[in-house]
Amino acid sequence: MAADVKTAQPLQYYRKFIEKDVRPDERTLEEFRPTVLNIGCVTTAEGSALVKLGNTTVMCGIKAEIASPKTEEPKKGYIVPNVELGPLCSILFRPGPPGDQAQRLSQFTNDVITHSCCINKEDLCIVPGKYVWVLYCDMVCLNYDGNISDACVLALLAALKNTSLPKVVWDEDTETIETDHNTTTQLNIICEPVSSTFSIFDNEVLLVDPTVEEESLSTGEVTIVTIDDKICMIRKPGGSPLTPQQLDLCINRSFIRSQEVIRLIQETLNSVDR
Amino acid sequence: MVDVQLSDAEKTYIIHGAQDNLREDGRGCEDYRHLEIETSVVSTTSGSAKIRLANTEILVGVKVELGETSPENPDKGRIEFFVDCSANATPEFEGRGGEDLANEISNMLARAYDCPSCLDMRKLCVVEGKKCWIVYVDVLLLECGGSLFDASSIAVKAALYNTSIPRLTVTHDEGHTELELSDDPYDVQRLDVYNSPCIVTLSKIGHSHVVDASQKEEACCLARLMLAVTDKGCVTAMKKEGSGSFDVSSIEDMLETGKKVGQSLNKSLMEVLVSEDRNMKKKYMTGYLR
Amino acid sequence: MPTDTRRITGPESSVSPYSFCKIQEPQPLFNSQDLRKDGRKCDQVRPIFLKTGVVSKAQGSAYLEQDGTKVICAVYGPRAVIKKEEFSMKGQLRCDFKYTTFSCKYRRQYQQDNEEKDYSVQLLEALEPAVLLHKFPKAQVNIYVTVLQNDGSALAASITCSSVALCDAGIEMYDLVTGCSTRLAGDRLLLDPCKHEEYSSKEHSEVNNGSVTVGLMPSLNQISAVTSSGEIQFEHLKKAINKCSEICVQLYPVCQQSLSKSVKENIKENT
Numbered sequence: 001m002a003a004d005v006k007t008a009q010p011l012q013y014y015r016k017f018i019e020k021d022v023r024p025d026e027r028t029l030e031e032f033r034p035t036v037l038n039i040g041c042v043t044t045a046e047g048s049a050l051v052k053l054g055n056t057t058v059m060c061g062i063k064a065e066i067a068s069p070k071t072e073e074p075k076k077g078y079i080v081p082n083v084e085l086g087p088l089c090s091i092l093f094r095p096g097p098p099g100d101q102a103q104r105l106s107q108f109t110n111d112v113i114t115h116s117c118c119i120n121k122e123d124l125c126i127v128p129g130k131y132v133w134v135l136y137c138d139m140v141c142l143n144y145d146g147n148i149s150d151a152c153v154l155a156l157l158a159a160l161k162n163t164s165l166p167k168v169v170w171d172e173d174t175e176t177i178e179t180d181h182n183t184t185t186q187l188n189i190i191c192e193p194v195s196s197t198f199s200i201f202d203n204e205v206l207l208v209d210p211t212v213e214e215e216s217l218s219t220g221e222v223t224i225v226t227i228d229d230k231i232c233m234i235r236k237p238g239g240s241p242l243t244p245q246q247l248d249l250c251i252n253r254s255f256i257r258s259q260e261v262i263r264l265i266q267e268t269l270n271s272v273d274r
Numbered sequence: 275m276v277d278v279q280l281s282d283a284e285k286t287y288i289i290h291g292a293q294d295n296l297r298e299d300g301r302g303c304e305d306y307r308h309l310e311i312e313t314s315v316v317s318t319t320s321g322s323a324k325i326r327l328a329n330t331e332i333l334v335g336v337k338v339e340l341g342e343t344s345p346e347n348p349d350k351g352r353i354e355f356f357v358d359c360s361a362n363a364t365p366e367f368e369g370r371g372g373e374d375l376a377n378e379i380s381n382m383l384a385r386a387y388d389c390p391s392c393l394d395m396r397k398l399c400v401v402e403g404k405k406c407w408i409v410y411v412d413v414l415l416l417e418c419g420g421s422l423f424d425a426s427s428i429a430v431k432a433a434l435y436n437t438s439i440p441r442l443t444v445t446h447d448e449g450h451t452e453l454e455l456s457d458d459p460y461d462v463q464r465l466d467v468y469n470s471p472c473i474v475t476l477s478k479i480g481h482s483h484v485v486d487a488s489q490k491e492e493a494c495c496l497a498r499l500m501l502a503v504t505d506k507g508c509v510t511a512m513k514k515e516g517s518g519s520f521d522v523s524s525i526e527d528m529l530e531t532g533k534k535v536g537q538s539l540n541k542s543l544m545e546v547l548v549s550e551d552r553n554m555k556k557k558y559m560t561g562y563l564r
Numbered sequence: 565m566p567t568d569t570r571r572i573t574g575p576e577s578s579v580s581p582y583s584f585c586k587i588q589e590p591q592p593l594f595n596s597q598d599l600r601k602d603g604r605k606c607d608q609v610r611p612i613f614l615k616t617g618v619v620s621k622a623q624g625s626a627y628l629e630q631d632g633t634k635v636i637c638a639v640y641g642p643r644a645v646i647k648k649e650e651f652s653m654k655g656q657l658r659c660d661f662k663y664t665t666f667s668c669k670y671r672r673q674y675q676q677d678n679e680e681k682d683y684s685v686q687l688l689e690a691l692e693p694a695v696l697l698h699k700f701p702k703a704q705v706n707i708y709v710t711v712l713q714n715d716g717s718a719l720a721a722s723i724t725c726s727s728v729a730l731c732d733a734g735i736e737m738y739d740l741v742t743g744c745s746t747r748l749a750g751d752r753l754l755l756d757p758c759k760h761e762e763y764s765s766k767e768h769s770e771v772n773n774g775s776v777t778v779g780l781m782p783s784l785n786q787i788s789a790v791t792s793s794g795e796i797q798f799e800h801l802k803k804a805i806n807k808c809s810e811i812c813v814q815l816y817p818v819c820q821q822s823l824s825k826s827v828k829e830n831i832k833e834n835t
Contacts, residue, residue: 044668045713061712063666066580086708138665145621168581178585508771508796512790514689519693
């Protein structure tokens, strides 16, 4: 009976739950889904991480290649993030080039890396003006159940923390480089950006970490990226307007989330080292 | 390939016939249909061949160009296959319809020729680490009458045999390398295709298998096994195609037949090519390309 | 490379750091105790971890891990055929095989290249004989396989993974299809090769060096897929196919166990 109401009138179905301050999957309105993190799972990549935010699964793999830098920035490397929403993860996506949503997510992750300055691009320099590292960060969605942006940012951050680059030796006489894969250096991460997404339901209620059904019923969305206790980025692409008090609530909740996530990453890294 | 509509009675007739080693057109299970080969048909290429196998007609042109060596193989040349299914062959190939089939044929040819002993790539190297000959093989399907893989591989082997690469003299001058093309048009380097493979397609009809299936026989068969066989009796590539499946024991029988047929095909093909080459000047041109 | 306007682009061209490595001697396949590099014997296969239901949004899915090779497969369908011209009274299967960009030593491209298209066709032909296509006329079933990490035998692992996923989706089948591949090195057969043991025409040039992949339907004892590459003599080829078929039969109970486990869990959840 409940399943019939859910298919025929999803909005009413959700309203009944939200009146009692709870959601169909037994979460409160401010609760994130259980997050599972697995770092260093793919050994062919220089850095990798798998994030499971409830059912949403995103795997991030980082491959490093060597290229020549831009002439106007001879000491800066490149970081190229890309999100892939393939037909594997959900019935909503068709095979072919990236659609709108994938492009938006790729641009979002690119903005997060640029604005948060979590990696100093000059760290990626090998020989100024000649050789720099290019980090291709590819995030593949394996199961699409809403809130991909948070999962992607977390996967990207964890994979970057896991990245280790091989040692490169520059021979001045022959002007060639030689890589040695037996010695590696860990990438230096300056800060840890964490994103929290809220969806606006019925123009009033804020739901943290929406599932795909909640996203389809939402009237607006806001994503806040924080670094420690400072705000790095707020993205609110249209949708229902928010009052300043509601925005404050979101910001406070995202600070709490940021601490949870950083602790989770630290614990996972410790267990991997052990 | 055009799908021929067959009734159940016709299918049964073909299946029972194959079991008794008697096919619709009177052939045995291991016989090829009438095969005509002609080389040097396109004068703008380095080598070419046209083949007609019953209703299948294929034209292959080979062009060689100087190019950069690949970093993984600095002392070897390269060969690249490209197959074009022309809309002339069947209306299904209109636009991008023939792309899948073309990809399959070129992949199979690339895999079959991937072995180092098929074509000596080292002879194609001009300056080690820098320049090499790249052989571009272009296969054009003019008419589809079944056995496309077989006919393509025979035509490719004939065209490669016919290919003549101009001889280059390399002079090193204080770190500066110069390449000089020989003036004599007959001073050429030929490719040794003696060990190149030919693809034999074995189609499973009922419980037995046939070589070189006609279109009607292809409509009855659910699965095909393609083997690229060299003259020495080795398999350089194998592929199963179709929505049916094989018994483990029937695969062994098919491999036996494939080896026998492949070796005899290679032998007779080389005989024909060598004799045609010898009688070059006395050749009587046939076919509409001349 | 033409600029991809739909993705964030990096520099025009970049080279893998492995191209600047010192050229290493090819390592011998067997050590002094006649064991392979990872301690296995010639005819030992890597242990398989198989789990179904990993993609909650798909009708059926499976994840297979064979030491370093990690493959995930999702099945969607039966659903309506997109292009009306491709109607047929028999159902259709569509297979899509893709390596992720970070799954191999050298970074791969975003689009499917020739090798992946070839594997997609081979996967389709391996699975078609096993599925009852006439049970879903005018509909198609889409099978998407993504290789997360490639440590050899990716095609064989994909065949096994996708047939388990098809079963998980409830598509009627005659039998499961299990895949196994082997590397021939002279007179020896190395079953389930790792990436460094796999045949590559650039490195291996003697006769009888090659690889064979077999897809088998164990209870019907029918081979639904067989491919080979490399120059192999017929006797060795027959031996390789027989050996692979034996191993495919051994893989059958593993697949059955994981499927029965997931069915039991489903029943428990729903009661």
